[in-house]
Amino acid sequence: MNEKKMPPCMLNCPAHINIGEVLNFIKQKKFLDAINLVKENLPLPASIARICPHPCEFKCTRNFKDGAINIHQIRIFLADMFLNKKFDFEIKENVEPQKKVCVIGAGPAGISCAYFLSLLGHKIFVFDQMSEPGGMLKYGVPEYRLPKKILNREINFFDELEIDFTGNMKVDKKKFNELKNKFDAIILAIGAWKAKKIKCVGEENFYNGIEFLRNIKVNKKKMEELVDGKKIAVIGGGNTAIDICRSAIRLNAKEVINIYRRTKNEMPAEISEINDAIDEGVIFKELLSPTKILLDDENKKILFMEKYKLGEKDFDGRASIIKTNEILTEKFDLIILAVGQDVEADFFEGEKNIDGTIKINDCFETSEKKIFCIGDAIRNKNRIAINAIADAKKVCEHVNNFLLGKELICKEEIADVKKNNSQVKNKFRSERLEMKKRKACERKKDFDEIILPWSEKEFLQEASRCLNCRGCKKNDCE
Ligand SMILES: Cc1cc2nc3c(=O)[nH]c(=O)nc-3n(C[C@H](O)[C@H](O)[C@H](O)COP(=O)(O)OP(=O)(O)OC[C@H]3O[C@@H](n4cnc5c(N)ncnc54)[C@H](O)[C@@H]3O)c2cc1C
CATH class of the missing domain: 3.50.50.60 (FAD/NAD(P)-binding domain)
Structure with a gap:
């Protein structure tokens, strides 16, 4: 036609x-x-x-x-x-x-x-x-x-x-x-x-997001053992990140926290997926971006995050982000990176x-x-x-x-x-x-x-x- x-x-x-x-x-x-x-x-x-x-x-x-x-x-x-x-x-x-x-x-x-x-x-x-x-x-x-x-x-x-x-x-x-x-x-x-990387000290401590989802398909039991009762951070705002958050909830994580450098409104993920994730208990922490990961004595991961604020809209219509020079830290058992693929x-x-x-x-x-x-x-x-x-x-x-x-x-x-x-x-x-x-x-x-x-x-x-x-x-x- x-x-x-x-x-x-x-x-x-x-x-x-x-x-x-x-x-x-x-x-x-x-x-x-x-x-x-x-x-x-x-x-x-x-x-x-x-x-x-x-x-x-x-x-x-x-x-x-x-x-x-x-x-x-x-x-x-x-x-x-x-x-x-x-x-x-x-x-x-x-x-x-x-x-x-x-x-x-x-x-x-x-x-x-x-x-x-x-x-x-x-x-x-x-x-x-x-x-x-x-x-x-x-x-x-x-x-x-x-x-x-x-x-x-x-x-x-x-x-x-x-x-x-x-x-x-x-x-x-x-x-x-x-x-x-x-x-x-x-x-x-x-x-x-090929999972994209971000510049972050200690980046070898990130778990690859695509691999995380693939491993659930290939060996769910092993992934249950990895996630059960753990506090998990998922970095990224796309559909992959949301799928990881919701999968971690289903693998019985103690807490799942999504970390994104803009706000939910700017996330590329589908809004219905974000809302479903909220209903299922995923916590969203906005305007944060990882800068460093350190390991403590118990092998827990201390994530250092830079706080941002939203600025003017950039050329593709999305709000830009501005550094505030404020650094926050939080401890996790597992940090999963899902910021896109090449x-x-x-x-x-x-x-x-x-x-x-x-x-x-x-x-x-x-x-x-x-x-x-x-x-x-x-x-x-x-x-x-x-x-x-x-x-x-x-x-x-x-x-x-x-x-x-x-x-x-x-x-x-x-x-x-x-x-x-x-x-x-x-x-x-x-x-x-x-x-x-x-x-x-x-x-x-x-x-x-x-x-x-x-x-x-x-x-x-x-x-x-x-x-x-x-x-x-x-x-x-x-
Ligand atoms: C977690 C996740 C959730 C998504 N959710 C949605 C959604 O809800 N709705 C939607 O429409 N899209 C979604 N997408 C995107 C969608 O899956 C892709 O756009 C689509 O699969 C692209 O199709 P493709 O055939 O080009 O690539 P793919 O589906 O990636 O397939 C490529 C194939 O090539 C194979 N391959 C790669 N390299 C080689 C090689 N060297 N030799 C042999 N084989 C190779 C791979 O094994 C794979 O089977 C999602 C993607 C991800 C990662």
Whole structure:
């Protein structure tokens, strides 16, 4: 669909899922048509429905009056209906001999490439350093937000589409050269797995945040022993830091304190995640940044923190921070650092950006011939799964053209996100049905999923709130 004709929700979804049409199908109880439409752009509908920040909702016309359609929970209900059903795949037969594509990295970007390219008739080989596919969705995002069994169920299409997966294979220079000689095209989907550091005396005493979450997935018992009854500090204000805080609560920490150099209002983490963390007992200490860690006689960590205050807004609209020269100290058993991740791609000798992300053109081609790159490895902002999956859909069209010897048309997409000032007419008012969640006092005791399912009645009721707008030209808005 031409971008200009897209309804605001579809336009604001990086993968341009036709949400309006999906909701139309749901209203008519055509659930299979609805899920098929989602799957045109998204091979992991139940997993992504759970964790996506749903930018589609920000632009929903109802957001300006009585609350955006709860697309988040509608999509979970819809996708869960089909979780155990087999889909009929229509595989294109267009290449003879069949071309072989190598995908390095089995996160949402790599998994989606494998899906879209297999449907286009190519033979796909996926390599990953971890034993199982899933990337950060499996080894980062905690179980209580995305249960592993749901993700695994969705990745089952690897078998159905005969995608070849090799785990425990960290690609280095030697392996990369081998792959280059063997495959017709390579897609790098390696994410950003190197934890960022901060300048701090005694920084070797920090526990690496990404490793903390990964270890919970790999050896939960060991992590329970590490955290049980301990006082924990978590440094950072992103989703990873909040996931660590909430996971530490579930591992029975005595106290979990989040330390951030701005305030909660400036945190990059989702506001709903921050509020859930507060409800679960995480303590937030603001305007503090670590400068030094010393160990006492009992091996406890004394954290020295500089106190800041907020200043003028800087170029990206966030309040700047100003030193106050006040130093505070506090003792912890464990201090976890989660201030972001860098791309780890030493094996790749092509061009990189100054921040270490891999340089690409508008067709996702790197500076090396037949090597493409997508996902977290090409961006250091807006690192969310739906962006990685949107990249995958686009790159697959380019890789397909490349494999078929066609010219690659690399035009930059013009983001035409119109400001939506439409107002919902009062006679059409109906309040948003909120997410159902387990109570904080219960959910904080385990890693079970926190979202509770809706009934079909609730699902249909919320879908029926959709105004079916194309920028709201119908009579429902003024
Ligand atoms: C704790 C945490 C919570 C998050 N929460 C959310 C959320 O709620 N919602 C959301 O939308 N996004 C969230 N994200 C971000 C999201 O997970 C990423 O944007 C997304 O996973 C990026 O997909 P990707 O495929 O590019 O990279 P990844 O998912 O990181 O996958 C990269 C894969 O490449 C593999 N790999 C790396 N190097 C090599 C190598 N040399 N050889 C072989 N394999 C290699 C890795 O093992 C990994 O499997 C979160 C991230 C983290 C860390």
